[in-house]
Amino acid sequence: MSGIFNLSRRKFCQAGMLAGGGLILGFYLPGLDRAAAAAPPIEGTFAPNAFLKIGTDDLVTVIVNHSEMGQGVYTALPMLVAEELDADWSKVRFEAAPVDPVYNHALWGMQATGGSTSTWTEYERLRQAGATARAMLIAAAAAAWKVAPSSLRAEQGQVVHTASGRRLTYGQLAEKAAGLAPPKNVKLKDPKNFKLIGKPAKRLDTPEKVNGQGVYGLDVKVSGLLTALIARPPVFGGKVKSFDAEKAKAVPGVRQVVQIDRGIAVVAEGFWAAKRGREALGIVWDEGPQAGLDSRKQREQFAELAAQPGAVAKQKGDADAALAGAAKKIEAIYELPYLAHAPMEPLNCVADVRGGSCEIWVGTQFQTGDRDTAVEITGLKPGQVKLHTMLLGGGFGRRAVPDSHFVREAVQVSKAVKAPVKVVWTREDDIRGGYYRPVVYHAIAAGLDGAGHPVTWRHRIVCQSFTVDTPFEGAMMEHGVDASAVEGARGLPYEIPNLLVDWKRAPGAVPCLWWRSVGHSHNAFVVESFFDEVARAAGKDPYEFRRALLKNHPRHKRALELAAQKAGWGKPLPPGMGRGLAVHESFKSFVAQVAEVSVSKEGKIRVHRVVCAIDCGPVVNPDTIAAQMESGIVFGLSAALYGEITFANGRVQQRNFHDYPVLRINEMPVVEVHIVSSKDAMGGVGETGVPPIAPAVANAIFAATGRRIRRLPIRGEDLKKV
Amino acid sequence: MIKLKVNRKEYTVDINPETPLLWVLRENLGLTGTKFGCGMALCGACTVHLDGEAVRSCVTPVARAEGKEITTIEGLSLDSGHPLQQAWIAEDVPQCGYCMSGQIMSAAVLLRENPRPADADIDAAMAGNICRCGAYQRIRRAIHLAARIQGQGGGR
Ligand code: FES
Ligand code: FES
Numbered sequence: 001m002s003g004i005f006n007l008s009r010r011k012f013c014q015a016g017m018l019a020g021g022g023l024i025l026g027f028y029l030p031g032l033d034r035a036a037a038a039a040p041p042i043e044g045t046f047a048p049n050a051f052l053k054i055g056t057d058d059l060v061t062v063i064v065n066h067s068e069m070g071q072g073v074y075t076a077l078p079m080l081v082a083e084e085l086d087a088d089w090s091k092v093r094f095e096a097a098p099v100d101p102v103y104n105h106a107l108w109g110m111q112a113t114g115g116s117t118s119t120w121t122e123y124e125r126l127r128q129a130g131a132t133a134r135a136m137l138i139a140a141a142a143a144a145w146k147v148a149p150s151s152l153r154a155e156q157g158q159v160v161h162t163a164s165g166r167r168l169t170y171g172q173l174a175e176k177a178a179g180l181a182p183p184k185n186v187k188l189k190d191p192k193n194f195k196l197i198g199k200p201a202k203r204l205d206t207p208e209k210v211n212g213q214g215v216y217g218l219d220v221k222v223s224g225l226l227t228a229l230i231a232r233p234p235v236f237g238g239k240v241k242s243f244d245a246e247k248a249k250a251v252p253g254v255r256q257v258v259q260i261d262r263g264i265a266v267v268a269e270g271f272w273a274a275k276r277g278r279e280a281l282g283i284v285w286d287e288g289p290q291a292g293l294d295s296r297k298q299r300e301q302f303a304e305l306a307a308q309p310g311a312v313a314k315q316k317g318d319a320d321a322a323l324a325g326a327a328k329k330i331e332a333i334y335e336l337p338y339l340a341h342a343p344m345e346p347l348n349c350v351a352d353v354r355g356g357s358c359e360i361w362v363g364t365q366f367q368t369g370d371r372d373t374a375v376e377i378t379g380l381k382p383g384q385v386k387l388h389t390m391l392l393g394g395g396f397g398r399r400a401v402p403d404s405h406f407v408r409e410a411v412q413v414s415k416a417v418k419a420p421v422k423v424v425w426t427r428e429d430d431i432r433g434g435y436y437r438p439v440v441y442h443a444i445a446a447g448l449d450g451a452g453h454p455v456t457w458r459h460r461i462v463c464q465s466f467t468v469d470t471p472f473e474g475a476m477m478e479h480g481v482d483a484s485a486v487e488g489a490r491g492l493p494y495e496i497p498n499l500l501v502d503w504k505r506a507p508g509a510v511p512c513l514w515w516r517s518v519g520h521s522h523n524a525f526v527v528e529s530f531f532d533e534v535a536r537a538a539g540k541d542p543y544e545f546r547r548a549l550l551k552n553h554p555r556h557k558r559a560l561e562l563a564a565q566k567a568g569w570g571k572p573l574p575p576g577m578g579r580g581l582a583v584h585e586s587f588k589s590f591v592a593q594v595a596e597v598s599v600s601k602e603g604k605i606r607v608h609r610v611v612c613a614i615d616c617g618p619v620v621n622p623d624t625i626a627a628q629m630e631s632g633i634v635f636g637l638s639a640a641l642y643g644e645i646t647f648a649n650g651r652v653q654q655r656n657f658h659d660y661p662v663l664r665i666n667e668m669p670v671v672e673v674h675i676v677s678s679k680d681a682m683g684g685v686g687e688t689g690v691p692p693i694a695p696a697v698a699n700a701i702f703a704a705t706g707r708r709i710r711r712l713p714i715r716g717e718d719l720k721k722v
Numbered sequence: 723m724i725k726l727k728v729n730r731k732e733y734t735v736d737i738n739p740e741t742p743l744l745w746v747l748r749e750n751l752g753l754t755g756t757k758f759g760c761g762m763a764l765c766g767a768c769t770v771h772l773d774g775e776a777v778r779s780c781v782t783p784v785a786r787a788e789g790k791e792i793t794t795i796e797g798l799s800l801d802s803g804h805p806l807q808q809a810w811i812a813e814d815v816p817q818c819g820y821c822m823s824g825q826i827m828s829a830a831v832l833l834r835e836n837p838r839p840a841d842a843d844i845d846a847a848m849a850g851n852i853c854r855c856g857a858y859q860r861i862r863r864a865i866h867l868a869a870r871i872q873g874q875g876g877g878r
């Protein structure tokens with residue numbers, strides 16, 4: 001990165017960016033260096049560009065360009081800056097970045113949070129920013145004391161003159177440093193000298209999350225704010241035929257009823273009035289082409305599609321011929337349902353479109369797209385749209401929507417009523433609102449030779465694509481294959497000479513989206529469950545069988561071995577219990593899990609313990625890694641045990657946490673997380689705990705009962721002893 | 723007109739008496755620490771205390787709270803000094819944090835009734851509070867720690 005420049009010398013500082021003066025450091029992405037040299041701001045954008053602020057009060061504020069949705073970026077990313085800055089951690093604060101190209105995701109050309117990428121993509125450039133600021137503070141002290149910079153050192157938020165012991169705090173140096181040009185090449189620390197990185201750090205956002213002070217999108221207060229609920233079609237693709245605005249307006253507190261793209265908005269003084277008003281709308285819907293959508297029929301349709309060849313995602317040797325010639329054939333069908341993300345905070349967005357400006361407050365993972373959507377609706381310039389990223393009460397992908405629909409609704413409603421409006425989704429709106437993990441149907445087969453070695457693996461994945469016809473199509477489609485459908489299946493790590501993985505595209509009946517771990521969420525279940533079947537068919541121990549075939553995948557192997565060792569693989573368990581394992585690579589990390597499960601006679605499953613090992617390369621905050629593994633395991637268990645969105649007559653059959661249950665504390669297994677000490681490439685942690693848990697549990701159920709789970713969620717009827 | 727006493731302060735609000743307490747707290751009184759998660763008494767995000775008992779404010783008509791002492795997360799302690807809040811910080815329990823007001827308000831009643839809860843007691847008392855981020859293991863740990871802090875008279 002070469003684009004660090006000192007914003008304090010530019011107009012932004014005079015414009016009062018930092019009350020009391022101080023040092024502000026910004027940076028540009030390599031591709032934007034020219035723009036930086038030519039003195040931006042870029043046409044039509046508001047460009048404070050501040051990335052790191054050090055105030056005369058000694059506070060170091062890191063402006064974080066990734067959204068905090070629980071995964072800990074408001075701590076991990078400031079740690080990167082603070083490490084190289086030698087900051088006093090107790091003086092470090094965070095602030096959500098505004099929308100500006102300087103805050104774009106390092107790889108994606110847009111401001112966004114997802115793909116478990118936040119920490120590893122920022123690892124270099126945030127440390128660089130910290131190191132640059134540190135060099136400037138040292139230079140400022142050197143000038144003040146008229147000594148050589150090399151006679152100085154930085155520690156705990158101070159510059160120290162080693163010979164005399166004189167000290168100045170960063171706050172005392174901030175204004176002097178603000179007048180300096182940033183050095184071109186700063187040296188980053190040798191990791192062995194890290195003081196913060198790699199050690200557990202307390203989250204910076206915890207205090208405001210235990211006293212009710214943290215502000216989520218739903219908590220935003222704006223003077224004159226109205227609340228809107230939107231009636232959306234009960235069948236995806238439906239349209240409004242008629243409605244009774246007067247009946248809704250007759251409800252006390254309802255102010256206006258407006259029709260927008262996605263339905264009818266009832267705008268009221270508060271939530272309750274808006275909800276009552278919405279119930280009074282008496283909408284007649286044109287249900288459209290999906291009125292007959294039915295999960296059972298869809299299952300038959302997918303089975304037919306699975307009989308047809310798909311687009312080839314990965315091919316090695318001749319999988320079909322090898323299967324025909326195999327001494328032993330194993331074949332299975334695996335099925336997974338639509339899943340709702342159900343973040344704890346239902347979707348919402350506040351928009352205020354008035355008098356040539358648009359202000360938005362929202363918990364989003366897709367700032368740039370949301371801002372651009374507001375530009376498109378209002379006709380304003382990007383610089384006239386101000387988007388504030390609030391705390392996200394969970395994201396899991398649901399707040400990263402290419403069509404920005406939940407922002408679009410709020411902007412449209414506010415524009416229509418010329419007042420600030422908060423669009424609130426009820427839990428029912430959320431569960432029934434689509435953008436699910438797609439339904440997936442897998443047809444899979446493997447063959448063993450006479451000695452029990454696997455010689456072929458053939459895996460067909462049938463599901464819709466949710467990236468075709470979105471701006472992500474270019475990035476996701478490779479040779480006619482949607483990468484998000486086959487990830488976690490095409491890169492089979494096991495050494496098998498013949499391999500075919502293909503994808504058959506199913507019709508997109510329902511809006512779908514990335515759901516925490518995306519394609520890995522279903523592919524890991526199928527691959528790791530079926531591999532267990534193959535191991536059993538070969539008469540081998542599933543752990544040893546994996547190890548033997550992972551000889552060219554040392555990171556998989558290390559994670560697997562650590563998990564197995566910590567779990568006591570092979571040690572006897574009480575009767576009725578079983579142990580299962582799975583290992584999976586996703587988002588550049590390698591996670592193995594061993595689950596201990598019991599199944600009652602009635603078919604009730606209890607997961608007692610999960611031992612998890614992760615190799616995510618160099619570690620930033622080990623406590624966050626542990627928390628994310630715990631979190632991913634709970635998320636994956638909720639789906640494996642309960643998660644299912646189904647359709648009848650075109651309508652979603654679930655609506656709230658009673659019929660879309662999630663794991664509760666009384667079902668929480670003991671989770672142990674072990675981190676592989678690793679110098680390999682850094683990977684992600686936000687999603688990577690999810691994929692292995694469903695197969696680990698299913699394999700444990702097999703060990704306990706001899707019953708093989710081939711569809712999720714796990715059903716009592718698939719467990720009853722025959 | 724409905725008279726409410728929330729966190730030891732008196733308020734008068736002009737509102738439909740059927741309106742759930744949750745929305746009155748959040749919208750009329752600006753106390754947004756109490757969260758909306760389901761609206762059906764299924765998730766516990768909206769938990770507050772009515773005369774010391776944990777209730778789901780999303781299904782409690784505001785009229786039912788009249789004349790009672792209402793306590794929300796904002797009124798649980800001065801400066802986050804409740805043993806649970808101290809323990810939550812020590813164990814870094816929150817992830818997204820959205821469920822945590824409700825978790826802490828439910829746990830506060832548990833700790834008052836049962837100063838030394840076992841895991842099974844915690845499970846029973848806290849099963850009504852969903853944490854979609856799955857912080858359950860830390861919630862358990864933090865409740866045990868809070869019990870110790872409380873036992874040593876360490877609350878503020
Ligand atoms: S919002 Fe009241 S219990 Fe869920
Ligand atoms: S911390 Fe996110 S729901 Fe509990």
